[in-house]
Amino acid sequence: MNARTRRTLPLLALSTLLVACSLAWAQGGRGGPRGGASAEELSKPSLGRDQAEQKVLDVLAEMGADRDLRYLSVSEADGRLMRQLAEVAGARTIVELGTSTGYSGLWFSLALRATDGHLYTHELDPDRAETASKNFERAGVSELITVIVGDAHETVKQHEGPIDVIFLDADKEGYIDYLAKLLPKLRPGGLVLAHNMSSPRPDPRYIEAITTDPSLETTFQLMDGAGIGVTLKKR
Numbered sequence: 001m002n003a004r005t006r007r008t009l010p011l012l013a014l015s016t017l018l019v020a021c022s023l024a025w026a027q028g029g030r031g032g033p034r035g036g037a038s039a040e041e042l043s044k045p046s047l048g049r050d051q052a053e054q055k056v057l058d059v060l061a062e063m064g065a066d067r068d069l070r071y072l073s074v075s076e077a078d079g080r081l082m083r084q085l086a087e088v089a090g091a092r093t094i095v096e097l098g099t100s101t102g103y104s105g106l107w108f109s110l111a112l113r114a115t116d117g118h119l120y121t122h123e124l125d126p127d128r129a130e131t132a133s134k135n136f137e138r139a140g141v142s143e144l145i146t147v148i149v150g151d152a153h154e155t156v157k158q159h160e161g162p163i164d165v166i167f168l169d170a171d172k173e174g175y176i177d178y179l180a181k182l183l184p185k186l187r188p189g190g191l192v193l194a195h196n197m198s199s200p201r202p203d204p205r206y207i208e209a210i211t212t213d214p215s216l217e218t219t220f221q222l223m224d225g226a227g228i229g230v231t232l233k234k235r
Contacts, residue, residue, distance in 0.1 A: 046080060052140060053110060059139040060106050073100040073169055074195060075225055079107035082167065082193060085230065086111035089191055091164035092118070097152050097178050098170035098195075099123035102132030108167070109141040119145045120159065122152035122170070153177055161185030169195040175206040188235040198227030 048054025064076060074082070086094060086108055092115060094108050099121040108119050123129040129149045136142045148155050152170055156178060163186045168175050175194060186192065192210070196202060197220050210218045210231045218231040 043077075052113065056106055056110055056139045056141060059135060060103065063101070063103050063106075063135065073098060074104045074107070075222075077222055077225060078195065078228055079104060081221060081228065083107045083110045085191060085193065086117075086165050087114050089164055089189070090115050092116065093161075093163050094119045094165040094167065095156070095159055095163050095182060096121040096167040096169070097156070097174075098168070099132045099147060100128055100169075102135040104167065104169065105132065105136065105145055106139055106141065108165075109136070109139065109144050112144045113141070117144070117164070120148060121145060122148045122150070122155050124149075124151060124170070153181075156181050159185055162187035162190070164190050166190070166192045167195070168192065172196060172200065173203055175203055176209060179206065179209055183233070186233050188233055190233050192229070192231040192233070194229035194231070196226050197229045198223045198225065202227075202229075 046057055048057050060076075060079070082104065087110075091108075091111060094112070094117065096105060096108070096119060099105060100123070102121075105119055105121050111117070112119060121132070123132065126149050129147050133142070133147050136145050136147075148158075153174060159182065161184075163182060166178075166182050166186060168178055170178070179192065183192070194202075194206065194210070197207075207229075210216055210229060215234050216231050217234060218229055221228045221230055
């Protein structure tokens, strides 16, 4: 296999994954136009391939069973997609805006175990950051994650790049500022994942920025839920 083929295969896998997600969205998660199976009917729980992965999944399951779901940030379906995208992208460096209690970070950690990568996650609230750190420790992935406490609009300046994946899930009106500061540091072929593209209504400035820039390619996934914008920085 030559070098060009090795570079092309991950892109083909990513394209296939996004097409599948788009079809699921088009069907609205309620079955296809000809009475096909719904996403709920087809979905099965994630299974750990080894004890370490299962340990992370067990902590995720415990967090998902908690009655106070306000701080989970993303749904299980969102998390599974994010893990897939990060792993297909071969992410070595992920920057997350909005740690909350660490649910999304744990999904990313499953990819980082395979890619030998690291997550830098920014959180404004010290209490949530502390809870997230404890959850990362319980899951056995603390060495894969650095929690950065403070105003992310300032703390993101410490990243020099290259960044492989950016995940936006902090203050929604701040997405445009995060994008401006981090996009130059995102490697060509890297991804910007933006949560809440369906609900609450996204900042139109951000949507304009990711859909009218010829150096970017954006699709919107899982829009029957909170929605995720997937933006590729073209090579």
